[in-house]
Amino acid sequence: MSRISPAILLLFLFSNLYSQQRNLHAVKINQPVKIDGNLDDAAWQSIEAATDFIISFPSFGKPSNQKTNVKIAYDNSAVYIGAFMFDNPKEIIKGLTARDVIDLQNTDYFSVSMDTYKDNQNGFLFQVTAAGVQGDAKISQNVDRTWDAVWESKVSIKKDGWVVEMKIPFSAIRFSKKDIQNWGLQFLRFRRKTNESSSWSPDDPNVSGTVNKWGTWTGLKSITPPLRLSFLPYLSGGVRVSPIGNSTVTEYLKSGGLDVKYGINESFTLDMTLIPDFAQVQSDNVILNLTPFEVKFTEYRPFFTEGTELFNKANLFYARRIGATPQGSYDVLTLANDSPQYKIIKNPGITRLYNATKFSGRTKHNLGIGILNALTATMNAELQDQNTGKKFFVQTEPLTNYNIIVLDQALKNRSSVTFTNTSVLRKGNSRNANVAGLDVSLFDKKNTYNFLLNGQYSNVWGTNGKYDGYKAYMQYGKVSGKIQYSALASILSDKYDPNDLGFLRNNNSFGYIGSASYNNFSETKNFLTQRYQLTITNLYLYYPFKWQNFTIEQSAFVVFKNYWDVTLDFYTQPLWSNDFFEPRTPGRVLKSPPVYFLKLFGSTDSRKKLFYNYNFTYGESTLVNDPYYKVLSGFRYRFNDRLQVTATLSTEKDRGNYGFVYRDNNGAPIIGERNIKTNSTILSGDYNFNPKMNMSIRLRHYWSQVHYLNFFDLKNDGYRVLRNFTPGYDQNFNKFNVDMFYTWDFLLGSRITFAWKNALGPDVTIDGRQNKSYIKNFSRVFDYPHSNEVSIKIVYYLDYLKLKKRDNF
Secondary structure (H helix, E strand, O other): OOOHHHHHHHHHHHHHHHHOOOOEOOOOOOOOOOOOOOOOOOOHHHOOOOOOEEEOOOOOOOOOOOOOEEEEEEOEEEEEEEEEEEEOHHHHOOOOOOOOOOOOOOOOOEEEEEEEEOOOOEEEEEEEOOOEEEEEEOOOOOOOOOOOOOOEEEEEEEEOOEEEEEEEEEOOOOOOOOEEEEEEEEEEEEOOOOOEEOOOOOOOOOOOHHHHHHHHEEEEEEEOOOOOEEEEEEEEEEEEEEEEEEEEEEEEEEEEEEEEEEHHHHHHEEEEEOOOOOOOOOOOOOOOOOOOOOOOOOOOOOOHHHHOOOOOOOOOOOOOOOOOOOHHHHHHHHHHOOOOEEEEOOOOOOOOEEEEEEEEOOOOOOOOEEEEEEEEOEEEEEEEOOOOEEEEEEEEOOEEEEEEEEEEEHHHHHHHEEEEEEEEEEEOOOOOEEEEEEEEEEOOOOOOEEEEEEEEEEEEEEEOOEEEEEEEEEEEEEEEOOEEEEEEEEEEEEOOOOOOOOOOOOOEEEEEEEEEEEEEOOOOEEEEEEEEEEEEEEEEEEOEEEEEEEEEEEEEEEEEOOOOOOEEEEEEEOOOOOOOOOOOOOOEEEEEOOOEEEEEEEEOOOOEEEEEEEEEEEEEEEEOOOOOEEEEEEEEOOOOOOEEEEEEEEEEEEEEEEEEEEEEHHHHHHEEEEEEEEEEEEEEEEEEEEEEEEEEEEEEEEEEEEEEEEEEEEOOOOEEEEEOOOOOOOOOEOOOOOEEEEEEEEOEEEEEEEEEEEOOOOOOEOOOOHOOOOOHHHHHHHOOOOEEEEEEEEEOOOEEEHHHHHHHH
């Protein structure tokens, strides 16, 4: 029998140690811990430290190059963390950022994450930078950075590293009511100097998931969820000056409201917002949309982003539907343009929200329950007949109720079953809608394979008619390991419509998608990370059942040893395809030629003061003189730990774009050949006075110019026939916005925000085709009317438990 050498035995033991999840026994303390950034409290002295952090990036599995000691304890009201990150003080990076803007910034940080229900799927994350900036998030399928909790932290720099102390009150998290509990637990340290990310429990990037790789904090005893009740009253005021036609309208903004958070029991929370004010949010990146599909915008309103992970799980909730632009406002504009005798006095661009309520939580049996309800006001536009002087109102949006219910049962091995129902009811029953969906996600015991099954049913009814439809898909794949793959089959009926509260660009499709990838997260001679992927898609029209297109996409992503990353992507549609959506006429089709696109994008080392990211795309079809290209360059320069500026410049040209223009007298679609030139500039700057005070400014100018070359009739087979040219359809579309925000978190949970927003007047055409250069066009932007809005908002956090203690005292 051969002997095993000591070296091999040590290697085996080492690899086994760093591939297993960790366990840590919970210690309950009676002495108070002062959160001052020092670990000299008596309570810390008898607690064993969690050590031996494992690198997850850039080279998984190796011991961290810098020692980290973490101590964690709890009492009857909070969890306490004391962490010592050993380091050379000269190499500790302490860049200031805004709250929650931490990842990939110029700063070292430490975080603790807790899976309080030990379901391996959901968790809370608390993060502190070496500069003392806080960040927190909810983790489920995604990381929800919009969630904010009220907790304490303090940082100090020592001669041999830096220290962070944290106090996370039980009122900031949710957990079940059990005598003895085990929680999932993870500590993570990021060192910016070397871009090293290390964790207490190994985080193998080849293994699917996040929370399932955390360690366990065992034996928490006799902890009782406290009464969770807090109030966020607010006051806001300001002035808005808006151009309407040849005049301006001045509005004085004054509002007040209240947000309430109430912990109904140990697991469930009720969130309410009364008369909310969402004026102080970033302006949308509006574009010229020439496609038949709706543009999806990012949600910035806190109530609809914070703690909505349950509602977003089935992709049936698009919060921008609530409080959107009144649907009838566009009809009012058309009326005023077609009939100059009507002058618009007032035409609200946002539907007023009366109130919104969220009820969410998870039972001790891991059943997640979420209910969201919102009520929006009746909106009216005010017009004046200039011939008679009479004023009158036109309803642009009826009183509407929005509701969503989610039941999410977490199962073993990260598996889950989720039921979702959404409904929209409008006064007058002009249009009502209901959508129900069931999602099943199953993982095997080894977390290697995943099976997904989804079914959804939509029903729309009202005075304008009734119809229903369905959607279903099934996917199976290997989700862990160097080799991964998946196969998906999906079907969307022609009447499936979730868009009253959800978002779907188009229905009426049937397709197959197959993908395979090779993933190497181990360091090699030239690369830190490599990923190579192939995706093949074959689509049909659901009704009538007809073939649409076939596409192939190949991509290669690598991270070099100098932390530059590069992605090379090749996409091709090798056959003539059938576009059933662009003609915007049932039964008609537009033939599209074979095309290919080659894209190169990536970025430089983000640790440097000057950071650059790029995107170069070139496309071509089989048609003569039909090129497409896009060039994007992004720059970020960091002046110091407080100030950085960014600039993103892009230009895009599509020489041979074919699309719908108008209908002839018989209702047949007319297709135009057009040159499209689009330029976008975004400039922004951030200055952080301290961890609790910052100012940001963002300027965006978007310009898209459309020039038509030829018009065509469509034959029944989808090919084009040249027709007489009709002038007057060229477009010169500009959007310009400036958003400036000054934010001061003057107390825990309390904030003052000052905002200035400037925007180019709506529907402005700047000199049409005369502007052939970007500089000339941009200079004319300032010659046209702009809207301006200045406002201030004060939010004050009131915790019932603290108020009660004061009264008792």
